Amino acid sequence: MPATNVATVRTxxxxxxxxxxxxxxxxxxxxxxxxxxxxPTDTSLAVRQWETLYQTYVDLGFEVHLIDPIEGLPDMVYAANGGFVLDNIAYGASFTYPERQxxxxxxxxxxxxxxxxxxxxxxxxxxxGDFLLVGDVILAGTGFxxxxxxxxxxxxxxxxxxxxxxxxxxxxYHLDTAIAVLDPQPGYENPNIAYLPSAFNEEGLAVLRERFPDAILVNEEDAAVLGLNSFGDGYNMVIASRATDFERQLRERGYNPIGVDLSELLLGGGGVKCCTLELRK
Structure with a gap:
């Protein structure tokens, strides 16, 4: 068995x-x-599913802050798109489409x-949505x-x-739908990711293969339920409950996958990570 598939102790x-x-x-x-x-969409179902995600984070000991939703901005639930926060600096978002501006x-x-x-x-x-901190490097998506x-x-x-x-x-169309950061904290030795190869051009694939040779490669079926749109703390990974092969791969690497159902929010093109903006002070 290759060494990369051996479960390790993660904190x-x-x-x-x-x-x-x-x-x-x-x-x-x-x-x-x-x-x-x-x-048709069911707002009450979306709220219930979101509350399960919220409670999952609370149970994991995350510090969860809330921004008030605004009527007429139905995609505001996808908090990850609201900015990028690192070193107590919040780089604001400037949206492509007028509906979200x-x-x-x-x-x-x-x-x-x-x-x-x-x-x-x-x-x-x-x-x-397009900026992911991996160790001390920021991966940045473009194209859409x-x-x-x-x-x-x-x-x-x-x-x-x-x-x-x-x-x-x-x-x-966002980087966080095609890459999951598995070891998120800055300064982490040899941080790793999971990704969908077909989401990238050849130049990008070459970069990912060279920089992350032990990355988890996720199949099309799991990616299609936004399985890669996940969020974790270095050990626990909250993922789409239908991404079953990704769940298996994570367990083999020593992570603790936690599946949640955000199927209603998937109708808007979002999943676990889309609903989650990390605040790094």
Missing amino acids: PSKRTVLMCRPEFFTVVYRINPWMDPQL PEGPAYMDWFRENGFDVKVPENINEGE RSASNSHQELAELYGRQVITLELVNPSF
Whole structure:
């Protein structure tokens, strides 16, 4: 058996996150392949599923903050898109589509009110949807939402290496739908990821293969239920309950996968990570 498949002892670390209750969730427009305004949505079911995710985080000892939802912004539940927070600096979001653009100022207001140093973006970006901290490096997605010039802005702001990855499959339009960070804390030795190879162009794949030779490669079926749109603390990984092979792979590597059902929020194109914005002070 290859060494990479041997379970190792992993230690969880505390996470601090921001979430938004989906009180106004519905699908009334189409800005990604998952959305179909002709399909009925159940807001009360979305709230119940979200509350399960919220309680899962609380039970894991996460510090969970809440931003008030705003009527008329049904996608505000996808808090990860609201910005990128590192070193107590909150880089605000500037959304591609007009339907979501008011979310950017709303999240920046929350950051200010809660003591973060807010940086208003000069370039189009959708926050942690496309920016993932892996160890001391930031992986940054482009191709559908965040503009590549936001990556340079990010690098200058945080003084960290930013690696650009181009997404090529419209169903995986944010980086956090195609990559899961398994070892999230800065300074972690040899941090690892899981990813969907078909979501990236050849140049991006070469980068991922070289930098993360022991990465978990997730199959198309698990990716199709946004199995990679997951969030963890270095040991516990909260994932889509239907991503069963990903669950198996995580267990083999010594992680503790915890499945939750966010099927209603999937109708808007979001999953576990989409609902979760990490606050790093």
